[in-house]
Amino acid sequence: MAYSDKVLDHYTNPRNVGSLDKSSQTVGTGLVGAPECGDVMKLQIKVNPQTNVIEEAKFKTFGCGSAIASSSLATEWVKGKTVDEALQIKNTDIVKELSLPPVKIHCSVLAEDAIRAAISDWKKKNNGEAQ
């Protein structure tokens, strides 16, 4: 399969790889996918409690190059956005940015799910008050 230059770039130099302290009150963790499906993404956000701005984002992904690139891009995009703004990110934006072929669209869906799961985890921790 031929990969787009942007996928190759994220695969070769993934942004924001790593982990945040998942027990912290200000951190939301999303873990989506399943090993038997060949894709697991963990995406974490650290949110400023005053401003609701995502100050830090980290990811780790088990999956194909497109899955790695989608989650790497997702961390780049959520950083600096408020939680509500981050929820506006759509998988189709990721498809467009990375020029993903139709067979790899599920990778972008998973990345969107990972953002939502991380935010939802953070909201749960903060009793939904920060909505």
Next chain:
Amino acid sequence: MANDTVPSGIKLPIYMDNHATTRMDPRVLEAMLPYFTESFGNAASRNHEYGWVAEQGVEQSRERIAKLIGASSKEIIFTSGATESDNLAIKGIAEMYREKGNHIITQVTEHKAVLDTCKRLEKHGFRVTYLPVQKDGRIDLDDLKRAMDEKTILVTIMAANNEIGSLQPIREIGALCHEKGVFFHTDAVQAIGKVPFNVIADNVDLASITGHKLYGPKGCGALYVRRKNPRVQLVAQIDGGGHERGMRSGTLNVPGIVGLGKACELAMNEMEQEAKYLSGLRNSLRDHIFAELDEVYINGSTEHRLPGNMNISFAYVEGESLLMGINDIAVSSGSACTSATLEPSYVLKALGAGDDLAHSSIRFGLGRFNTQAEVDYVARRVIDTVKRLRELSPLYEMVKEGIDITKVQWAAEGGH
């Protein structure tokens, strides 16, 4: 990427996918060339020199193939390759012996050329048993014994698997078949020329062969069809001029046939030494990898295995991303992350290894032209890439934290 450290004498990309196809041996090409130009005759032309020369080339090739597998030259039928040979053997037997019975036995890790042919026959009133395989990729002979009944006419089990290199106990399978009066066909494309294979000793009645898996040409194969004890008859699947004793019509591919014969002659002379060489390279690759990486698993049998085959699962690393990282090496992955269904290799699934390990597998197929320097380079690249991807892997991180990931409730929210 990372090609700045390529040792001298190595040409990239390195080809290590010799179960898919092999580079043609220059000696094979040399033998074939005259049959494209000056000796271009039709082997069926009986009235002139051109035809006779072509026919001589064909008959010499028939003898070379027969010699390699312990057959007589009259038992070799030329085809376009193993897919056609498998179709001819299975459909040809089914049609010929339909009155006698309608039951066929095969197994789950066969090549699609066998599985899909069997499925086609099921639509035409045949009953097919698909035997399971054990963890080492081999069938259990007791399962075979139990599956046979008075309606069984054919058992078709491959000699060596193309993904995991497992060698089936064909000699025992053949003996069982002969005891019960059932024909035994084996797709032997991966085994012939790689490991000892003898149709008499191994009790084989039909065997599929192809040129391009043993350093010969593509588009040319053969089917061994036993002439006595028992005599096997087939209904032809391609009608026409009655070539190949009526079993396969069509003008013979003379250059291809000559190439296949030459490839068999070379295999006959060099197989023993080559098998030692290849298992040495294979073991060296394995030892390098095992010395530096934890959580790696060999798929298939360690004992009953093709010398050039190694299929490894690198746990917590997805196969396609690994291939992307070693893009200067031509190998294949059991992972097929190309559709919404994300189905990994059916062969690895059949071993019961779990889909996650199937997604993490790489098949290395070593061949005649690989070198120790290439093996060293490949091992280094694989180790570095796996390490890098494990840094990226949430699964590896969880395992290192002591979490049992088989007990995690995975929320597969990706719509599959």
